[in-house]
Amino acid sequence: MGRTEELSDFQRGTVIGCHLSKKSVREISAMLDLPRSTVSAVIVKWKRLGATTALPRSGRPHKLSERDLTVLERVANENRLSPVAALTTEFRNASGSNVSPRTVRRELHGMGFRGQAAAHKPKIIRRNAKPALKLSSKKQNKTTPDTISDNKGGTSSGGEEDRGQTDASASSEPVVQVPDKEDPSPSQSNEAQS
Numbered sequence: 001m002g003r004t005e006e007l008s009d010f011q012r013g014t015v016i017g018c019h020l021s022k023k024s025v026r027e028i029s030a031m032l033d034l035p036r037s038t039v040s041a042v043i044v045k046w047k048r049l050g051a052t053t054a055l056p057r058s059g060r061p062h063k064l065s066e067r068d069l070t071v072l073e074r075v076a077n078e079n080r081l082s083p084v085a086a087l088t089t090e091f092r093n094a095s096g097s098n099v100s101p102r103t104v105r106r107e108l109h110g111m112g113f114r115g116q117a118a119a120h121k122p123k124i125i126r127r128n129a130k131p132a133l134k135l136s137s138k139k140q141n142k143t144t145p146d147t148i149s150d151n152k153g154g155t156s157s158g159g160e161e162d163r164g165q166t167d168a169s170a171s172s173e174p175v176v177q178v179p180d181k182e183d184p185s186p187s188q189s190n191e192a193q194s
Helices: 009-020 025-032 036-049 066-078 082-097 101-111 126-140 160-169 186-193
Strands: 148-149 155-157
Touching: 009 025, 009 036, 009 160, 025 036, 066 082, 082 101
Parallel strands: none
Antiparallel strands: 148 155
């Protein structure tokens, strides 16, 4: 099970307030929809340190602030097809932050910008123009499974009756009708008439 987001200062203060108003850990947990262990840990930390805020974590702080990220996003949206080196110089001019192209690439990736090469599109020349047009017209004239063209050139879309008639008229073999299980057989129908 992965770690979840830590509690906000407001939630921690609410837990401490409930504790000061003589609520039990179980009642606080049910009221705020938090695990009992979390409620208990907040109360113990408050009793030991007297603090309700989360202490800062170790590690290097982020190079770019929220404002810098906004500027980077704007620069990336304006120059979508530019390489990272060009985006970096544009970002440096716009924000005044001195960052490397690697940092810009990492932050853009975190924002959801992905570097994708354009699909190769062959140049249309006389030699391959005719096959390309033939292929595109074939794709456009492709019929869907619900539509079947009849012998007159029109299309009919409908239920099983239409499909059966169209298929039967198109083939040269005779059509044999198989009786359903619910229908009485010919011998039963003769007995029912007498």
